Amino acid sequence: MRLTLRVWRQKNDRSPGAMKEYPVDGVSPDMSFLEMLDTLNERLTLEGEEPIAFDHDCREGICGACSLVINGDAHGPERTTACQLHMRSFRDGDTVDVEPWRAAAFPVVRDLVVDRSAFDRIIQAGGYVSVPTGAAPEAHATPVPKAAADAAFEHAECIGCGACVAACPNGSAMLFTSAKVNHLNVLPQGAPERETRVLDMVAQMDAEGFGGCTLTGECATACPKGIPLTSITSMNKEWLRANRKVSRD
């Protein structure tokens, strides 16, 4: 296959960026999208041009490092991460645009690499259960109904890639935040910190400069792990409940 790539090139967070065009030949349909970029980078290196910087690591769709907007879609046309997207999803002769996540809270570091440390700070605000090592009771002391365990898992699957933010017209991080709130809040282990968790994490999310949620649903459509849109409505309920409870106390 032969493609024309148009890639966002930006030297660092202080320089302006622009789309640059690269013809790519000899693309195999079995290549992953990132392997296609690898071959382009090998060529650029030998031609004396700086290769395209992009974040990637596990290439199995689980580490969450990938962060490419492909033809306007976060992670591209399939519902998966860019590392699990294969070139068989494209046609010979296609022109493909590759850009970084675009969001005020995710500044560009270089080319397709962005700074997602805001996500870490949202987790630091309360996305945990306060249980120091050694303080745990016997695992079977608290049975967890299977339905609750399954619901927790469904939300815990979030890989923190940020596709939800990149897809959202408002640049909102509601889906990311709600996934962690719901994971922990449906479990008995998460109950003691249920209210502070949701209030603190939402406050941190707002402080990071993410946009507000207008429930367009783009986030859940882009999410490679299928975190459901109801995650957001559940978190809204948790937040209202926590506010009422805190103001009563």
Next chain:
Amino acid sequence: MDHYTDYATGAPLADTKAPEGPIAERWDTRRFAAKLVNPANRRKHTVIVVGTGLAGGSAGATLAEQGYHVQQFCYQDSPRRAHSIAAQGGINAAKNYRNDGDSIHRLFYDTVKGGDFRSRESNVHRLAQISVEIIDQCVAQGVPFAREYGGLLDTRSFGGVQVSRTFYARGQTGQQLLLGAYQALSRQIAAGNVEMHPRTEMLDLVVVGGRARGIVARDLITGEITTHLADAVVLASGGYGNVFYLSTNAMNSNATAVWRAHRRGAWFANPCFTQIHPTCIPRTGDHQSKLTLMSESLRNDGRIWVPRTKGDTRAPGDIPEAERDYYLERIYPSFGNLVPRDIASRAAKNVCDEGRGVGPGGQGVYLDFADAIARMGRKAVEQKYGNLFEMYQRITAEDPYEVPMRIYPAVHYTMGGLWVDYDLQTTIPGLFAIGEANFSDHGANRLGASALMQGLADGYFVLPATINDYLARNPGHDTVDAAHPAVAGAVAETKERLHRLISVDGDRTADSFHREIGELMWEYCGMARTEEGLRKALDRIPQIREEFWRRIKVPGTEAEFNQSLERANRVVDYLELAELMCLDALHRAESCGGHFREESQTPDGEAARRDEEFSYAAAWEFTGTGDAPVLHKEDLVFEYVHPTQRSYA
């Protein structure tokens, strides 16, 4: 080459920290003997932790909870992305919730046997003891393990054992355990007890007065070389499987931290012990950048087979039952498809070498779920393996519900690593190694679902207990600052190396060298090794190294975000580590676990150990690039599990 293989054997090595006495009491004995640091004094101590996987993340969180000041590093943009996240199958623990005859002693026994009697009994027993506490800790953190309808934890069985002791979270157990550790770490970051340095890669170790006192690191965004000083350094930087270029490791997993520590005096043990995982998706072409594992839990219900006759090119569905060879079930009737990884991998290689492999290039075997679907129904199979099937389909564009999966072995884990004593301290005082970075618990072959167990045992429970002893015994360290000659020297060497990489300005990329060394290692130091092949590799490696420093091309500069430079610098270390792996494989003229020397096999082709000569851990001391290292042997003593020829028939 003659020079390199002409190694000397130095003084034997003894683990001076492992206590005497009954094995079940040793860990308690050691913990009681270990000195404590007064809680008020702990915040005066700084500990560096490199890596944020299961071992590093759990260690950083726990040390911070104890009151130490932790400086933590990872090359990823977030500590949540360490490669432990990709572990699929599960975590072992001797809870015996199934009442199926499991016990701490059985987990201990299985692990020593599974490791083909090349691990240390004291360490393995401690691991089995701690396994039960790990599950408690993770459940309390909110790790969403699979549960039964009664609300209790579900378990499954895993390769190489006959009890059901593997706890799991669908096919994403590593992810869930890692997020648990990451969240515990995040809590300590928020509390100010851990200073987190993401996108910062350790490039050298600082040793002052014979003690590990810090690291030299590179800020991957600005390119700035920074020094970080502390009272102790913990390496939790993972394994070195990426020396093979193609492996199931993450693309950026690398050996630089452990190799640089080795060059500074930490001895490297059993480097040739690498694990080739039997169930990975076969490669499709030269563009392949990494290999993807399919959890070996699939072997619980999938049946492995190849056609009976050579060169049978019919579609799998057209090959009748009588013309299929379910070779694992045939050769190993009592364990069948659940034999340990090394045995399953070698068997796959053998049938492919016979010309009975399937798929492009004949480098694959079938993993067939037709019987499982007929027995349990498609829904139940979906429930158990749905995400793995989806992943397979995404990569291969084949539907495993309809067509059998094709799998082939791939490099997955390295049992070797920095030599550590019972306290997990390396041969450099003050330098500790935990998780896959050390060599201690898995011997010559790791059992499935034991890596997560070991990483968390080391990080949550072992290191936080033993590092106290070191810090308590060395309370009044002299202050070291960046002007100290040892620090300035390490910084200067690092800068010089990076600068040299850029100034060569040759005509080959780092990836091309990485591929070349990887193919060489896979060919001669992979699933089967011979003296002749290893000597060939040992001849070739110095030539590749020489060519590397003549022809490497790294675009850009040191003082910026430069992924090409990151890669090239890692390849520098692979080109040295590969040589040591080959030498270790050459010197160990026996087969054991994942190390199969063709010259040492039983009449029916199984690995033949030679206990009289090789019942030791080989710890190598660095003497210079390309110079013969010095071998130090730690004799392995088996008091509780008597070494026998492993039999899974």
